[in-house]
Amino acid sequence: MPFVLMTLSTTARPATDLGYLLFKHPAKAQRFPQSSGTAHVFYPVAGEDLCTAALLLDVDPVALARNNRGREGYVNDRPYAAGSLLAVTLGSVFRTAMNGRCDERPELAAAAIPLAVRLPAVSCRGGAELAERLFAPMGWRVEARPLPLDPEFPEWGDSHHLDLRLTGELRLADALRHLYVLLPVMDNTKHYWVGEDEVAKLIRAGGDWLVAHPERELISARYLAHRRGYVRTALERLAELDDTPEEEVDEATDEPVVRPLAVVRRQAVLDALREVGARRVLDLGCGPGSLLLDLVADTSFTELVGTDVSSVALTIADRRISRLPDRARARVAVRQSSLTYTDPALAGFDAAVLMEVVEHLDPSRLAALEHVVFAGARPEHVVVTTPNIEYNPLYPTLAAGAFRHPDHRFEWTRAEFREWADGVAARNGYTARFLPVGPEDPVAGSPTQLAVFSKVTKEVAA
Numbered sequence: 001m002p003f004v005l006m007t008l009s010t011t012a013r014p015a016t017d018l019g020y021l022l023f024k025h026p027a028k029a030q031r032f033p034q035s036s037g038t039a040h041v042f043y044p045v046a047g048e049d050l051c052t053a054a055l056l057l058d059v060d061p062v063a064l065a066r067n068n069r070g071r072e073g074y075v076n077d078r079p080y081a082a083g084s085l086l087a088v089t090l091g092s093v094f095r096t097a098m099n100g101r102c103d104e105r106p107e108l109a110a111a112a113i114p115l116a117v118r119l120p121a122v123s124c125r126g127g128a129e130l131a132e133r134l135f136a137p138m139g140w141r142v143e144a145r146p147l148p149l150d151p152e153f154p155e156w157g158d159s160h161h162l163d164l165r166l167t168g169e170l171r172l173a174d175a176l177r178h179l180y181v182l183l184p185v186m187d188n189t190k191h192y193w194v195g196e197d198e199v200a201k202l203i204r205a206g207g208d209w210l211v212a213h214p215e216r217e218l219i220s221a222r223y224l225a226h227r228r229g230y231v232r233t234a235l236e237r238l239a240e241l242d243d244t245p246e247e248e249v250d251e252a253t254d255e256p257v258v259r260p261l262a263v264v265r266r267q268a269v270l271d272a273l274r275e276v277g278a279r280r281v282l283d284l285g286c287g288p289g290s291l292l293l294d295l296v297a298d299t300s301f302t303e304l305v306g307t308d309v310s311s312v313a314l315t316i317a318d319r320r321i322s323r324l325p326d327r328a329r330a331r332v333a334v335r336q337s338s339l340t341y342t343d344p345a346l347a348g349f350d351a352a353v354l355m356e357v358v359e360h361l362d363p364s365r366l367a368a369l370e371h372v373v374f375a376g377a378r379p380e381h382v383v384v385t386t387p388n389i390e391y392n393p394l395y396p397t398l399a400a401g402a403f404r405h406p407d408h409r410f411e412w413t414r415a416e417f418r419e420w421a422d423g424v425a426a427r428n429g430y431t432a433r434f435l436p437v438g439p440e441d442p443v444a445g446s447p448t449q450l451a452v453f454s455k456v457t458k459e460v461a462a
Helices: 015-022 061-067 084-093 127-138 172-187 197-210 216-223 228-242 261-276 290-296 311-321 363-377 389-394 414-428
Strands: 003-010 030-034 037-046 051-059 113-123 141-148 158-170 245-250 255-260 280-284 303-308 332-336 351-355 381-387 430-437 448-455
Touching (some): 003 015, 003 084, 015 051, 015 172, 127 158, 127 311, 197 228, 255 261, 261 351, 290 303, 290 311, 351 363, 414 448
Parallel strands (some): 280 303, 351 381
Antiparallel strands (some): 141 158
C-alpha cells in the first residue's frame, strides 16, 4: 500500500501547543477516512521544546480509481509523492487550523511561530529552482534535494521528485494554505477533474498572499490545470482583490483613464493625514506595504511604522522598503503585531490608519480592536476605510451576495459604518466625520467609505 508523508514541527515553547492549533491532541493517534484512502495524524515528538505532527496518507489505489471512474482528466500516477492527494487531505484533516481558528488559544493562531515542514517525497516539475520561486516569496527558507530515479542506478539521473524542507516563522494557517495551493502547483497536475469550483478554492486559500506573489500567473495556471477560461477568471478575481479599477476622465484629453480604487483609496488616506497635520503615523494592518511606500514619498511624514499579523505580508513589505534610498528607509519600519492585543509600542503617534482592515475581523473581535487602538494606542487621529456593501451590485464580476474578498467577515452599509464609528467615538473621547472614496453613485454611494476620528481636546470638551 503506497503512503504519502508530511511532518510539521515547531520549537515555540510550549511546543505542544501545536496540538491546540491543529485541533489534534499530541497524545492520540487519529484516523480520518478519505476518498483516496485513510489519513493518520500522530506525533513522533511531543515535548516542551520540540513538537512534531505527522500526517500520513495511506493511499488506496482501488478506492481512488473507483471514486474517479469516468471522470475526464483523472490520472493515478505516483501516489506515494506529495501532490494534490495530500493537498486535499490537508484541507480535510486540518480545515479548522487552515481557517485560522483556535478557540482555546486565539492569540497563538494570530501569531507567527517557528515552523518546519518536511516532505520527503514531493513531485516538482521544475525542480529545486521552482520550489524556491514558489515558497521563498512568502518567507520560507527552502532546502530541496532532488531524488534519484533509482538509487541502485545513479547513472539514470534524478527524478522530478524532491526531498523538500521548509522553515520559517509564519502563522500556521498561512503555512497550511501555502501547502494546500502549492503542492499540486509543483506537480503540475491533479488527481481529479478540475471544474469551476477550483477557482473559488484558489481564491479562498490564496487570496491573502497570492495577490502579491511574483509567480501568481504560473500558480494560477498550474493550479487550474491550464484551463484558460478558469485561469483568466482567477487572475481577474486576484486583480479585483489587489486593485479594483474605477474609470475617470482625463480632462486634458477627454479620454477615459483607469485609476485603481486601491490608488484612489490610498490618496484619500494620504489627504486625510495631511489635513490633520500628522507627522508620525501608524499603518495598522499594513499588508505588503503599499500605503507605507506612498507615505514615505512625502517628507512631511517623519516616522512611519507598519504592523501586521501576517509574517508573509511583512516579508513582502520589508523587501519593498529595503529598495528605498537610505534617507527614506530610515523613516519607515515594519513589525509584527495583532490588532486585538494591546501593544505598548503603538502609543504616542499622531495618527493611525486602519485601511481595509476592520472587515477582516470577526464582529466579536471589534471590541478588542477598539480597545487596542482607541483606548490603548490612543493616537490624536485615526483614519478608517472599509467597503460599502451597498456599492457591490455595481461590480459586474462580483456574484450576488458575495463579499469583495474571501477573508471578509462582514461588509457594512453606510448606516452601519456610521453607527459603529459614532459609537467608538463617543465611548473613547473622539469625534468622527465621514468622507466618500471613489466615484459616487446617486443611490449606492461610493465604493469605499472613510471615517476620520479626532481626539476631543479639553477645550472642546469644556
